[in-house]
Amino acid sequence: MNALADKHVKVITGNAAAAHGARLCRPDVVAAYPITPQSEVVEQLAKWHADGSIDCEYVTVEGENSAQNVVCGASMAGSRAYTATSSYGLVYMYDAMLNTAGYRAPVVMVNVNREPPGIHAVCSGQQDMICVRDSGWVQLIAENCQEILDLSIQAFRLAEDHGIQLPVILNYDGYYLSYLAEAVNIPSVAEVDDYLSILKTQPKRPTLIPGQGIGCGSHGIGPGFVEARKKHMDALDRVYQMVDDIDAEFDQAFGRGYGGQLEAYRCEDADIILVTSGSAVGTARTVVNARREAGIKVGLVKIRLFRPWPIQRLARVLKGKKAIGILDRSLCFGWGCGPLHMETKAIIPTIGEFIPMLGFIDGLANMDITKEHIDKMIDDIYSASKGNSYQEVTWLP
Amino acid sequence: MAAKIKKLPKVCDYFQNEDQFSSGVAYCAGCTLELHARMVSKIMGKETVIVGTPSCSAPVLNGQNAAAWHKMGHYACTMTGVASSATGLTRAYQKAGTDATVVCFTGDGCAQDIGFQTLSGAAERNEKMVYICYDNEGYMNTGIQRSSATPYSVATSTTPVGKARKGKETGSKNLPLIMSLHDIPYVATATLSHLEDYAKKLTKAKEKSKEGFAYVHVFCPCLVGWKIPMDSSIQVCRAAVRTNFFPLWECEDGKYKITKEINKPKPIADLTQLMGKYNHMDEQMLANFQQIVDRRFNVLQTLCSI
Amino acid sequence: MGFIKENEKCLCETEACWSYSDKLLLCLDTSSWRTQRPVVDYETCNCCGLCFVFCPPQCITEDGEKFTPNLDFCKGCGVCAKECPKGAIKMISEGEYADECPSR
Numbered sequence: 001m002n003a004l005a006d007k008h009v010k011v012i013t014g015n016a017a018a019a020h021g022a023r024l025c026r027p028d029v030v031a032a033y034p035i036t037p038q039s040e041v042v043e044q045l046a047k048w049h050a051d052g053s054i055d056c057e058y059v060t061v062e063g064e065n066s067a068q069n070v071v072c073g074a075s076m077a078g079s080r081a082y083t084a085t086s087s088y089g090l091v092y093m094y095d096a097m098l099n100t101a102g103y104r105a106p107v108v109m110v111n112v113n114r115e116p117p118g119i120h121a122v123c124s125g126q127q128d129m130i131c132v133r134d135s136g137w138v139q140l141i142a143e144n145c146q147e148i149l150d151l152s153i154q155a156f157r158l159a160e161d162h163g164i165q166l167p168v169i170l171n172y173d174g175y176y177l178s179y180l181a182e183a184v185n186i187p188s189v190a191e192v193d194d195y196l197s198i199l200k201t202q203p204k205r206p207t208l209i210p211g212q213g214i215g216c217g218s219h220g221i222g223p224g225f226v227e228a229r230k231k232h233m234d235a236l237d238r239v240y241q242m243v244d245d246i247d248a249e250f251d252q253a254f255g256r257g258y259g260g261q262l263e264a265y266r267c268e269d270a271d272i273i274l275v276t277s278g279s280a281v282g283t284a285r286t287v288v289n290a291r292r293e294a295g296i297k298v299g300l301v302k303i304r305l306f307r308p309w310p311i312q313r314l315a316r317v318l319k320g321k322k323a324i325g326i327l328d329r330s331l332c333f334g335w336g337c338g339p340l341h342m343e344t345k346a347i348i349p350t351i352g353e354f355i356p357m358l359g360f361i362d363g364l365a366n367m368d369i370t371k372e373h374i375d376k377m378i379d380d381i382y383s384a385s386k387g388n389s390y391q392e393v394t395w396l397p
Numbered sequence: 398m399a400a401k402i403k404k405l406p407k408v409c410d411y412f413q414n415e416d417q418f419s420s421g422v423a424y425c426a427g428c429t430l431e432l433h434a435r436m437v438s439k440i441m442g443k444e445t446v447i448v449g450t451p452s453c454s455a456p457v458l459n460g461q462n463a464a465a466w467h468k469m470g471h472y473a474c475t476m477t478g479v480a481s482s483a484t485g486l487t488r489a490y491q492k493a494g495t496d497a498t499v500v501c502f503t504g505d506g507c508a509q510d511i512g513f514q515t516l517s518g519a520a521e522r523n524e525k526m527v528y529i530c531y532d533n534e535g536y537m538n539t540g541i542q543r544s545s546a547t548p549y550s551v552a553t554s555t556t557p558v559g560k561a562r563k564g565k566e567t568g569s570k571n572l573p574l575i576m577s578l579h580d581i582p583y584v585a586t587a588t589l590s591h592l593e594d595y596a597k598k599l600t601k602a603k604e605k606s607k608e609g610f611a612y613v614h615v616f617c618p619c620l621v622g623w624k625i626p627m628d629s630s631i632q633v634c635r636a637a638v639r640t641n642f643f644p645l646w647e648c649e650d651g652k653y654k655i656t657k658e659i660n661k662p663k664p665i666a667d668l669t670q671l672m673g674k675y676n677h678m679d680e681q682m683l684a685n686f687q688q689i690v691d692r693r694f695n696v697l698q699t700l701c702s703i
Numbered sequence: 704m705g706f707i708k709e710n711e712k713c714l715c716e717t718e719a720c721w722s723y724s725d726k727l728l729l730c731l732d733t734s735s736w737r738t739q740r741p742v743v744d745y746e747t748c749n750c751c752g753l754c755f756v757f758c759p760p761q762c763i764t765e766d767g768e769k770f771t772p773n774l775d776f777c778k779g780c781g782v783c784a785k786e787c788p789k790g791a792i793k794m795i796s797e798g799e800y801a802d803e804c805p806s807r
Contacts, residue, residue, distance in 0.1 A: 073485025
């Protein structure tokens with residue numbers, strides 16, 4: 001009996017958790033190019049491939065652009081396809097990513113967040129995922145190693161759902177999570193097979209089968225193109241509910257739920273809210289707990305679904321609050337703030353009322369987001385909630 | 398007394414399949430590319446999946462909304478992603494146990510320039526596919542700009558003839574030779590004037606693609622870009638072979654062989670005079686060009702003698 | 704320039720944009736491009752078949768007896784006439800045939 005196939009608990013890194021997540025979903029084609037801090041994912045998969053413990057075509061491509069084209073092609077031909085990348089690798093495959101999304105190829109890709117630009121930018125930061133925000137992909141963000149594994153499985157379930165048929169990026173912070181070792185529950189292959197078996201009951205998506213005179217990528221001129229774009233937007237609209245449902249299904253099957261599009265932590269009775277994502281959530285949760293003990297009614301929103309942006313659910317959580325802080329690990333050039341901040345500002349009409357919003361830019365280029373930083377953020381948000389003037393965007397060291 | 402058909406030309410023996418293209422497609426009148434595409438479909442057959450890019454062939458190879466121009470499978474991708482997309486397709490078919498011939502059908506701009514990395518990568522991995530490059534010596538679809546396949550001295554929109562400069566200053570990249578150095582099972586050059594040779598090579602490429610990467614480089618004159626009369630494209634192909642400008646050769650499992658020996662090669666002027674793109678050439682430029690052609694042919698001859 | 708529909712028209716029924724040649728194979732009316740047409744002198748033609756293989760749109764047909772250009776798709780490029788070793792094909796200006804009632 002293959003020990004890998006069984007359910008077990010093991011202390012593994014975030015990268016290894018991503019590799020396990022991919023392995024458990026049994027992809028047909030894996031194509032990847034190594035890049036720090038993602039390399040461990042592809043090395044681990046290569047090792048299993050060499051051992052014969054995963055049965056897939058493993059394509060050791062000559063660059064990320066090819067990796068994306070390989071998985072897109074394989075997916076269109078009917079395969080379950082997987083790739084992993086980071087930073088410059090992600091933007092090097094950008095042209096191909098537009099095709100993957102436009103062709104509605106349900107590829108799953110891990111992106112280990114890392115800063116561009118510069119040769120020394122081998123450090124954490126979410127700018128890479130922001131660069132590909134408008135590519136039409138679904139984007140998820142994981143907080144810890146367990147969630148990386150669980151979200152990998154959910155990503156395949158989501159991407160390949162007949163009502164979705166969209167590629168999914170699973171983001172997690174480089175360094176903070178990629179190399180962090182934690183105890184992770186690794187489900188058995190049989191359990192994951194069972195969880196994904198619902199996909200087999202759905203109608204089959206069209207695939208490029210030779211001899212049938214069919215072709216793809218034929219986004220034509222005029223109405224055909226518009227029609228395809230509209231369908232793509234509609235599918236993204238269906239992602240909201242699907243992410244919540246899939247997470248609930250996952251909770252039932254594995255006993256771990258994450259709240260779907262977002263997790264609202266101690267938000268119900270909160271006056272002020274801090275919104276953030278990724279590994280910073282862990283620290284923020286600790287600080288929020290401490291401040292609650294001290295009598296400050298603060299809540300925390302963890303963004304799990306970045307694209308499409310959880311407009312309705314976030315608006316519901318934020319409605320009626322006195323002030324909101326948004327912690328960003330990347331920049332939104334042209335808005336003078338962070339992307340999560342900008343996106344949150346954009347839902348003010350949906351919330352239906354003006355709430356003071358304070359942006360905090362922290363954790364760029366591996367700079368630690370410390371408890372002290374988050375304490376300061378909460379102080380600022382609290383002060384704004386009392387009607388004091390506030391600084392719209394604050395850069396923390 | 399009118400003659401009757403006794404036998405069809407020998408090249409027809411290689412046609413295992415019908416023409417898969419619609420009768421009316423958007424190639425210029427007299428373009429060798431149309432003949433090329435139709436021949437490929439007759440030899441490769443309906444089970445083929447054609448991977449194409451933005452190029453002169455894009456409006457023909459790729460569908461338009463829900464409609465298509467031919468009966469083969471087709472996959473459209475960016476110019477960078479031809480060999481890699483085809484890799485995705487072949488690997489998916491291999492995993493699923495589906496029998497298919499994946500054929501990349503691209504121009505020289507894609508193969509030699511922007512898509513060269515992926516082509517080289519796929520060849521190095523020995524992916525099971527046929528890569529056919531139709532060489533019209535430049536970016537013809539975007540308005541006749543120079544590519545790395547544009548030969549010495551040619552006038553294009555980005556290497557125009559002016560007072561200070563006269564056409565492209567460097568020679569072309571010898572891609573078929575470069576591909577042969579990837580140690581792949583099959584590399585060949587072909588052109589449309591020598592159809593039997595061409596058909597044999599395509600047939601062999603299809604067979605060889607079952608074991609690995611097969612590369613076929615096809616010389617395809619562009620009437621508009623090269624300033625050739627509409628009826629003369631085949632004549633230009635023939636002259637390219639007879640001047641040794643485009644020798645017909647193949648490299649099968651590392652063994653080089655010239656498949657059409659030219660006993661008395663014609664001077665390069667016999668080729669250049671057929672086209673307007675060389676109109677500005679003087680004696681010195683012709684001599685330089687002849688030198689490039691001779692040097693390249695010598696390299697090939699040396700390889701063939703090994 | 705118009706499209707002739709060889710098969711029935713269909714709309715994209717799938718999520719992604721796929722094209723189906725068995726549902727709709729597009730075809731251009733390329734004969735309308737023609738300014739000259741090939742005319743074969745069957746007394747001179749020796750049925751070598753070079754016009755048949757070199758014709759770029761492959762529109763020369765054979766019926767077992769002779770080769771005939773299919774004027775529904777012939778673009779009038781003249782490759783057949785140029786390649787004919789017997790000089791049996793002449794390109795004649797379409798103007799000469801202007802009074803012929805067009806078939807379309």
